[in-house]
Amino acid sequence: MFGLSDLLSLIVSAFIILPVVVFFRESGYLLGSVLFGAVNPRITLGSGPRLFKIGILDVRRYYHLYSWFSYDELKRESRFAYVCLYAGPILANLTLAFVINMLLANGIIDWRETFWNRLIFYAFYYALFDIVPMRTTNGKPNNGKIIYDMLRYGRRTDYNHEPFLPSTSESEKLYLQEIEAIQEHEKNDPILKKKKARRAKLMQTVKRNNRQKKK
Secondary structure (H helix, E strand, O other): OOOHHHHHHHHHHHHHHHHHHHHHHHHHHHHHHHHOOEEOOEEEEOEEEEEEEEOOEEEEEEOOOOOEEEOOEEOOOOHHHHHHHHHHHHHHHHHHHHHHHHHHHOOOOOOOHHHHHHHHHHHHHHHHHHHOOOEOHHHOEOHHHHHHHHHHHOOOOOOOOOOOOOOHHHHHHHHHHHHHHHHHHHHHOHHHHHHHHHHHHHHHHHHHHHHHHHO
């Protein structure tokens, strides 16, 4: 039966474990891109409005949803470079899973074993669906399919309607357009206007009460 403990486990998995696993996966792209001179690399965690941006790390409000790696171009392009680039996420998740599993097996980590086992599970889960060659959303190839085609046919993903890894510059333009559209919608939405007015009134009340306490 699904109980309270299962609900807590689900929340921890959705908001802590999965974002950590996805971050390691996207970091795998970064390692390969740095080795082969990626221009303007970026790791974007989540979707929606931007919370903060530090260097190449771009964190959005809904950080647990839809993360990706982007770059503008590679300075040193070759078949080997692209194989290494797309193999990076697989190796990153496998390394994460094997290292934590080794630490558990040797008793180095002896607390919250369920948490760590679940993290290992999701790391292997992502690695598995990256390794097996297949096509995913909108017919896009996964990393295994890209590597397979590169090794067997020597071809990239140019035959796809959309690039597998987006351009950082184009992603930033699309983000700014989306935020502008959201802000325009908020200005014209009467319900959101009322919510903003109530929020502003509440903040004024809180500030007024704080000033009175200080006096």
